[in-house]
Amino acid sequence: MCERLGPAMSRAAGLDYLLALDGEILAQDKGYWIKIEARKLSQPTAACPHGIRYCLTLYDRYGKRVLGFDNAHAIVTRKRGRYTGRRVVYDHKHTNPGDRGTPYVFESAEQLVTDFFSEVDKVLRKIQ
Numbered sequence: 001m002c003e004r005l006g007p008a009m010s011r012a013a014g015l016d017y018l019l020a021l022d023g024e025i026l027a028q029d030k031g032y033w034i035k036i037e038a039r040k041l042s043q044p045t046a047a048c049p050h051g052i053r054y055c056l057t058l059y060d061r062y063g064k065r066v067l068g069f070d071n072a073h074a075i076v077t078r079k080r081g082r083y084t085g086r087r088v089v090y091d092h093k094h095t096n097p098g099d100r101g102t103p104y105v106f107e108s109a110e111q112l113v114t115d116f117f118s119e120v121d122k123v124l125r126k127i128q
Contacts, residue, residue, distance in 0.1 A: 001069065003071045007126075009107055011110070013107070013110075014048075014108050014109040014113070015040070015109040015110075017110065017113065018052070018054070018109040018112065019103050021036040022036065022037055022039060023037070024036045027065075028058070028120070029124055030061065030127055030128075031060070032059065032060055032061060032066070032127075033058075033059050033060060033121065034055050034056070034057065034120065035057050035059065036055075037053075037054065037055040037056075038052060038053070038055075038056075038070070039052070039054075040051045040052055041053055043091055047071065047090045048071060048090065050109075052071075052109060053071060053106075054069070054070060054112065055068065055069075055071075055072055055113075056068065056069045056070070056112070056113075056116045057069075057070070058119075058120050058123060064097055065094065065095070065097060066096070066123055067094065067095060067119055067123055068094040068096065069092075069094075069104060069112060069115070069116045069119075070092065070094075071090040071092070071106075073090070073092045073101075074089065075089050075090075075092050075100060075101040075102075075103070089103045090128045091103065091104045091106040092104050092106070095119075101118075105120070
């Protein structure tokens with residue numbers, strides 16, 4: 001699937017591409033399907049410094065989330081060390097149904113789409 005994205009595009013074109021996918025549901029092999037939600041915020045926030053609210057999700061044929069990249073909620077990560085505290089991260093991914101989320105470094109909308117579809121390809125190859 002990620003091969004269909006074509007050559008690298010500008011930051012603006014990558015954002016336009018992601019926003020154009022908002023509301024799309026894409027059928028995949030073996031009854032799996034993808035749902036994409038992406039909206040531009042009126043202004044960036046501390047939770048969304050890039051100004052995009054997104055949720056890209058792969059579901060199995062039973063409607064159970066198998067993979068997801070989103071910034072819908074915060075996850076708390078612990079830094080290593082005795083007095084380093086905790087870090088709150090909004091951009092993250094879920095790599096299995098029980099995963100509460102692991103940090104995802106948002107670079108650009110184009111990279112988000114590329115990374116998501118690359119992970120989708122890996123998951124779909126495993127089930128075949």
